[in-house]
Amino acid sequence: MSKPYYDAADLRKFGKITEWSEELGNKFFDYYGKVFEEGALTAREKSLIALAVAHTEQCPYCIDAYTKDSLQRGVTKEEMMEAIHVGAAIKSGATLVHGVQMMNKVNKLDG
């Protein structure tokens, strides 16, 4: 039986990346921590953005982490799903807007 590529328990080990590159790892986690602090955006708003991006990036660790983080911040499931739709809309929009490029090319090549 082969192991799956992703193991949910690996998320707990994320901090260990510093063991093989301490300075860069620490700089990353300092930055990461700072980004999610309350600022011009609330921590709750940042959590929802992170949740949406986690889906567009299709990162299972991030989805687990920011679903939990959103719940911790009192975010409702309706708000979470809407946030994901925002991500999905941008993702699909980003695909479809390239249709203009295709149309431009067709018009150039085929009149």
Place this chain on the structure above:
Amino acid sequence: MATATKSLKKQGSDLAQSNKQLEILSNGIFQNGELPTFKAKISETNQFPLKAKKLEILQINVGYMCNQVCDHCHVDAGPDRKEIMTRDTMRQCLEVIKNTGAHTLDLTGGAPEMNPDFRWFVEEAAKAGIKDFIVRSNLTIIRANKKYYDLPEFFKKHNVHVVSSMPHWTRGKTDKQRGDGVFDKSIKALQELNAVGYGMPDSDLRLDLVYNPSGAFLPGDQAAMEKDFKKALMEDFGIEFHNLFAITNLPIARFLDFLIASENYEDYMYSLVEAYNPAAVENVMCTNTISISWDGYLFDCDFNQMLELPVNSKSKHISEFNEELLEGRNIVISQHCYGCTAGAGSSCQGVVA
């Protein structure tokens, strides 16, 4: 939604037994060294043994009977629980209340109002003139039966500080944890408390809410949650309250049962250990509280009461209550204690660090 209608005890569940719960909390990830025990963790910062300081809060559990069967309940309370404090034990408590140096009296349950001697006890205890007299009311009890409808006036008459659970400002999340219809009844009860003056901005009639998460996750920042609760409850229902206490669910009783059944136990314990905050240990509530059970026994906190871990002192019962002996006692700990030291910490009065 909250599906249970019976307590674990009534269901005959293994987890109704405190020794089974303690066994789970000591085995597995804590036995194989994957996670440090609470004792090992606080030893890292020379905080073991955890010692009781001067007594500030007397918390009395007047019985485990409740009109609700909430998913997370650490008391395993419910309508089928028959453990009720007698008037004789209340008399012994009153003697202590009259003479204690504690500034806060905190009545809890179950639904404390369901104890037939509750009103008598409140009237007598109020005479002692203790500074902060808290009753932990689940709100729905006020709407449960005609005989409770006047509770807001009764609380007001005795200047009781009302502290009530409210898991969320939305119906769905509240009813999921506390049962169908709880949200609407709670809103009505809060409006009635507001109507007699509770929770109003300049009012001395204190009304605080307790938030504890509806699932296997830790509470968010207390101040941010309070802001969200205030905004939503005001906009949607015109409700005012003073403060929100964010409380972490401790992995015991029904919440432990849920964690195990939903396969969240290990992740939850990891979350608690990762969020361990030595600063929270300094002010953890067991260091300034005595919890008294319905039958008069003394515990470091309500959680230890439910785990049947009595105080480590010669003064073990309300009949032999000795504040001097209790001060400086070693607090009895196990892995559930991580619940009170995670993040900004957790106590019956919210965050501690």
